[in-house]
Amino acid sequence: MxxxxxxxxxxxxxxxxxxxxxxxxxxxxxxxxSPGELAITFDNQVGDTDFVLNQEFTINSQTVTLNQLRYWVSNVSLINDQGEVIVIDDSYFLIEETDAISIQDGAYEYPATKRETITLSGVPAGNYTGISYAIGIDSKYNDNLSLQAGELSQLNGMTNISWMWHTSYIFTAIKGKIVNSESVLKLETGLNDSYRELTLNFDQALVVNASDTSDLLIKADITGMLQGVDFTETPVIGASTPEAMNLMADNFQNATFSLEKATDENL
Amino acid sequence: MKIYRLSFLILAALSLGCSKDDAEYIENPQFDLRVPANFSEPPEFPDNPLTTAGVALGEKLFFDSKLSGDNNISCATCHKPELAFSEGSALSTKGISGKPLLRHVPTLINLAWSQNGFFWDGGSKNLESQAFAPLAHEDEMFQDLQELEEELKAELEYIELFENAFNSEIKINLVMKALAQYQRSLIFADSKYDKYIRNENDVELNQQELRGYSVYLDNCAQCHQSDLFTDDNYHNNGLDATFLNFSNDEMFLGRYRVTRNPDDIGKYKTPTLRNVAITAPYMHDGRFNSLKEVLDFYNSGVQESETLDPLLIQNNKIGIELNADDQEALLAFLNTLTDSKYL
Incomplete structure (x- = not known):
């Protein structure tokens, strides 16, 4: 970053x-x-079980395996106990657990990657009571792939350069298969209407200062992301299934993320 | 509620730092876009202002076959300057796969004034993003973008040109910016019509052309608005009566697949009439081979459907009915719109 x-x-x-x-x-x-460091970990889980690639999980009463879970976390800001909002500029982070991905119809390969922690440096010292962020990319950057900020990239397979020919970012991608039917699952969100912001409040103020790294552990529940999604009806979700895409975008906003732990090691 | 932005720290830091001449600064004057007197001022592009070095780099990239996956075709292979940057066939087979494309190659004319989406259905919001699609698509240039970055970095000349244009090392997003700058620099505004309308060098339209101009004003100008000769908007001009082919990501439903608005089924971007005499075939799928065929279509071939543009229904009659003399005159006028500057 x-x-x-x-x-x-x-x-x-x-x-x-x-x-x-x-x-x-x-x-x-x-x-x-005396700014400090804040490490934010998105702990991907299926219900209360840690998510593992290619392992069988029961989601929406179907046994599925996933080989790709990727989503953009963007526009992070922190709220302190004075009610002030600290905006982290250029915060565009790709959270992912994925097998190697064939990009551009096989033109090249993106390596297998597991990345769930982002580290914000230079966070002003203070007592923080909440965090806001978005899932997806705001319209300024989503509408113009030539603008560069944070981890935004055209090279990692999270752009729609041929998908419907909407040249913009894929916000979230969940891919795998239904075990019984071998049916492929390709569940994506994108387009400006799918951009969602959310806020998580901490039970207790989280202290950030120069002496140590503070940690936020955020649970990301895949069953929440997929709540109400009918895998048989819509095994492929994208621009041509706007209702299902909207449902998933809402899920990312309302049913996916919860605060697991906020710790400052300085106590 | 107070909102602090950490970027303020940058400003503070910069203003506190002691001043020092930047020896790295490279002279790169703004590109002087020649705005014709009969055009409005073009929009500004604050994220990618035209510069002399940027346009020059974009031009080199546009004609460089290194941009394709097999290094055999360039942007200019399908956007030929001599055809006002169009291609000449209905559906091009010049891409790497050799498969015919699903849409007709459009011209690149006065794009600095185009602000309402690119591609026939407006699926891309600006030229910068648009470039990614033909570059990456397997039936077009099928380029591995990472590989392109490396190929360009292997050339000293490109390293210098990117440095001059963007004060940066070579990056794929800057390739798109340079290509957009070059395309915006392409101005077509020196046709016989332009000279007539601007009173230049006593150029006159003859009687036939003037009659055609009046036919144009009465029948065509609402969509093909002067002097860009396009309203930069989307219409269903009645090419098809039904839209039942959902294949290829709903490619055949027109702008609907971008907006998901049923009112947009069968709508496509109005192409400019500039240089129309040399940019056959016509329509988004290149179905008409000559302008005469196009006029015949508007005369008697327009298909009714729910989204047919109301402008094509006059006095309860569908289409644009023109007698043979008016057709002849209109064709004569359309021929005055050819600007051979880049041809």
């Missing part, structure tokens, strides 16, 4: 020490801000 301001702060410190004689005062100011 990239958070530019951190490198700029580093540059600032370097440049101040190289060109200014009274850097002490400003350095003290910076120390007073």
């Amino acid at each position: 990239k958070i530019n301001y951190i490198s700029i702060l580093v540059l600032l410190i370097i440049s101040l020490s190289s060109c200014s004689s009274d850097d002490d005062a400003i350095s003290t100011d910076l120390t007073a801000a």
Whole structure:
């Protein structure tokens, strides 16, 4: 991940020490801000069982195996106990557990990947009471694939360059098969109407400061993502099944994420 | 509720830093888009402003066959300058798979003024994103985007051109930006009609052409609005009576598959009439081989359906009825819209 301001702060410190004689005062100011690190883990589960690729799970009364679970987490902001909202700029993160993926009809291969933790550096010290984020990509970036921010990329198979010829991002992708029928499951959301924001509140304030990394553990329940989805009726969900896509987008907003644990190691 | 943005820190940091001349700065003046007097001001593109170096890089990329998977075809293979950047066949088979495409190759004319979606159904919202589709599609250029980045990086000249245009190393999104800049620089506005309408060099339309101009104003101008000769919008012009073919991701349902709005079934983008005399065949699937066929279609072939544009129903009659003399005159006028600048 990239958070530019951190490198700029580093540059600032370097440049101040190289060109200014009274850097002490400003350095003290910076120390007073003493930003910390926050690691956010999205723990993918099926109900209360840890999700494993290609393992049989019963979802919606059907036995399925999944070889791909990917979703964009974007526009993260943190809420502190003063009611202030700290917006994390350029926060576009791809959370994924996937086998190797053939991209562009086999033109190349994206390697098998498991990635469930994002680390935010330079988070201002404070007591945080909640986090907001979105699933999907906001219209500014979704409408223009040539704009670059965070982890947005045209090279990882999460763009629709031929899907309906809507040149935009795939927001979420769940792929696998129904075990009994061998029927393929390809459940995707995308297009601006599927963008959803949500907020999780913490029971207890989470302290962030310079002395240690604080951790957020967020449960992502796949049964929630797929709640009400009829695998027999719509084994393929995408732009041509707008109702099913809307249902899944709503599920990501309302039925998927819950706070498992917020810990600051500094206690 | 207060909202802080961490980007403020960047500004603060930058303003506190001591000033220093940036030796890396490369001169790259804004590209001077020549706005014809009979056109409106084009929209601005704040995310991708036209620069001299950007347009030049885009032009080189547009004609470079390295952009395709097998390094045999370039954008210009199907967007030929001599055909106002169209291709000449109904459904091109020049892509890597050799399979005929499902839609007719459009012209690239005055795209700097085009703001309402690209492709015949508007499935792409800007030229930058649009470029990904033909580049990646298996029946078109079928390029591995990662490989393209590497191929371009292997050339010193490209490294320099990207540096000049974007002050950056080579990245795939910058390829799209450069291609968009080049396409926006293509201005067609020096036809006989343009010179007449701008009172340049005493150019006059003859009687036949003037009669055709008046036929155009009475019958065509509502969709093919002057002076871009397109309203940049989507219409069902009555090519088909039914829309029952749902194959190929609903490709044959027109703009409906993009908007999911039943009112948009059978609608396609109005193509410009500029250079129309040299850009046969016609329609989104290239079904008509000549302008005469097109006029005959509007005269007696327009099919009724729920989404047929109301403009094509006049006095309870479907279509645009023109007598032979008016047709001749209209064809003469359409021939005055040819600008041979890039041909």
